[in-house]
Amino acid sequence: MHGIKVNLGPRSYDIIIGRGILNRLGQELLKLRVGTDAYIITNLWLKNKYGEKLRQELRKNGFNSHFKIVPDSEKSKSLEAAGLVLKELAGWDKSRKVFIIAFGGGVIGDLAGFVASLYKRGVSYVQIPTTLLAQVDSSIGGKTAVDLDLGKNLVGAFYQPRLVFSEVNFLKSLDKKQLASGMAEVIKYAVIKDRRLFTLLENKYKDVLRKEPAVLEKIVATCSAIKAGIVSRDEKELSGLRTLLNFGHTIGHAVEAAGGYKAYNHGQAVGLGMVAAADLSRRLGLVDLGTVLRVSDLLRLYGLPVKLKGVPIEKIIRAHYRDKKFIGKENKLVLLRGIGRPKIVRNIPLSLIKEAVKTVRH
């Protein structure tokens, strides 16, 4: 079992990572004095698979619980969906000692955190991430949000959980695509911050792909520690440090948007974005071709696409300039000086970005 702390003064919290740890959840919650009534936001599949076990663990420690099922799709990240949850929550909350549990992947974590940040101007919430993506990334750091038609995550808040509880055994039930999606973020951490993790991912890919629990736990703990360190020093993305986590994401988001969020999922798009960012680094003389190939080969090992199909370049570039990170015509990208050595570069000529995006096209 691993315990990692996110240091944010009065808003500090622990990330607990382990295998077979669900029976410790109640004790952890009691220590935190989060309240007595758990409003658990989850999807139907998770409730059917783990709901009874979770309810019993809570009941054993004196907590009431209520499951709120939301559809398992990005559509649950909307103001309308959040409004429905808030209304139901207000009706259920009689004792005034309610807290929220986000039990699911990234969508559920973002929605539940958003609801927790708003209900009565903020109630406690706990992240119990069930996907690799959520365990290594979205459950940590307090970015909560819902989407607008005009863009993803446009409405939200920085609102930290009281605990992130990563039961690695939940990852057993991930399918290949979900695993690959999480691995894109894992590879991102390795590329920007951890050469040793990069080498481990190269060497142990068979263990990872067969979901060997010990290696998954090691990966979740390593990535959680990287993210906790960054968030502790730059909670609200003001100093530029947290910006490093956007490696692959800026072009990735543009690829996702240009494909209408159908051609590529988040992990796949981030993978393509990382290849483009690595290639852009090469075009700017920051790394050699070997580094670009090492990144794209690692992505390929984990079943992530490294070649873009069927999304026109012009659409990607247009989407790129709608990104909420841009101010006017200025751009800002996280590039590389080597594996584990990120560099923020501003005002990159559009022509170079286009060339790099073309690199990842057939």
Place this chain on the structure above:
Amino acid sequence: MHGIKVNLGPRSYDIIIGRGILNRLGQELLKLRVGTDAYIITNLWLKNKYGEKLRQELRKNGFNSHFKIVPDSEKSKSLEAAGLVLKELAGWDKSRKVFIIAFGGGVIGDLAGFVASLYKRGVSYVQIPTTLLAQVDSSIGGKTAVDLDLGKNLVGAFYQPRLVFSEVNFLKSLDKKQLASGMAEVIKYAVIKDRRLFTLLENKYKDVLRKEPAVLEKIVATCSAIKAGIVSRDEKELSGLRTLLNFGHTIGHAVEAAGGYKAYNHGQAVGLGMVAAADLSRRLGLVDLGTVLRVSDLLRLYGLPVKLKGVPIEKIIRAHYRDKKFIGKENKLVLLRGIGRPKIVRNIPLSLIKEAVKTVRH
């Protein structure tokens, strides 16, 4: 002109109060580097009356502006209304240097602050309150919220403005009812924190009622300083200090709710709540009858009701126990030991509360 500071570390801001100060707004905004594009949330009446002047003052200092008109009613404080504003805002925001101006009374301030707290996880906003109630109370302190059917202000955030800009000349156009509504909050500050203000309100009521600008400026400045002092020491209502501002509000909210938000407006209900709280203080031996009468006489001078009509006691008591401030069956009320001397009292027997509420009934 008065300048008062709300001290909240990196979230500190100024309250500027004066007559004929609108032509200084642009300079103040430039100093704050809030952005270049002002998204002004207001109502139609205010836009027609002051919109052009405000737009010119902004343009003179290089700001773009856009007016977003919302209906002038509590219905604008809903998740649905906030969603519509957020969507329009995202469509208008091209430069990514947008900030929000709340130009209106309490409803507009709460809605605009709520929108600002959520858009892109928080953009700068400025309060330009136009009613007495908003200038002395709701524009200061960062409580933003919208209502649910189940209760008012159930969904929101603590999110501080960058500036509160109180142009006292806006108060000229208030009607009698709006003035009285603001005076209920002014009297509250006097009762809980300022004997001298209380005496001034007793002596100068004719000047206040004819909206003599100098006395209004003095009142706005005095009350703003009281609220700024309290918010600076207890931003999120954790230490109990900010709780003092609820004097008259707990029973007042119950009166408002029991009357279906139609029988009495907020100021009137708070006035009735203050009389009940003063009488409850007398029943507990904290003050004598003279103090109760002094409070109720002052309210009457300003045209506020001190006798409750047509709302059944049982309905008020039921609404009282639904208040979001209560935990289970425990209650907590702000009472008095004298003018300017508040006292928080817990677990008051229901029978005594009923008797006190009966006092304010015919």
